[in-house]
Amino acid sequence: MDLITIEEANDQLRLDLESDEGSPPDYSVDIRFAEVERMIAAATSTVEDYIASYVVREAPTWDEDTAPAQVKAATLMILAWLWEHRGDEDALAEGYLSVAVKALLHRYHDPVCA
Structure with a gap:
């Protein structure tokens, strides 16, 4: 199940996706x-x-309605990065998350002890 809706993605990416005049x-x-x-x-x-x-x-088993705000924000940040770098093979090969995304998600993992 996705963590964000198409409406949230549309707002984040500022695409102004076309839609019919109906509701929704x-x-x-x-x-x-x-x-x-x-x-x-x-x-x-x-x-x-x-x-x-x-x-x-x-x-955790979150969906678009139950995901915490920090998780939704991190998902939207990754979405924006993917959209900005679409078709850029070198950018996708980097394989790391930004510090901002990690900071948002940090509270959702347990510390590792060796």
Whole structure:
């Protein structure tokens, strides 16, 4: 389950995705919709993988309605980075999260003892 909605992604990326005049909006009429959905899934997976790689206790099972604000913010930051660097193979090969994203997610993992 994704951690952010298409509406939140649209607001974050400032895409002004086209929608029908109906309520609620049907963003799927915009040709960028599928790409944004893929990036939402990738951002969600990145956040979940980061948290799961450090969590000793049971991994959280959040969705777009139950995810804490910090987790949603980190997901939106990753989404924005993916959108900005789409098609840039070198940027995607870096394989690290920004300090800001890690700071937002830090509270959700247990300290590791050696």
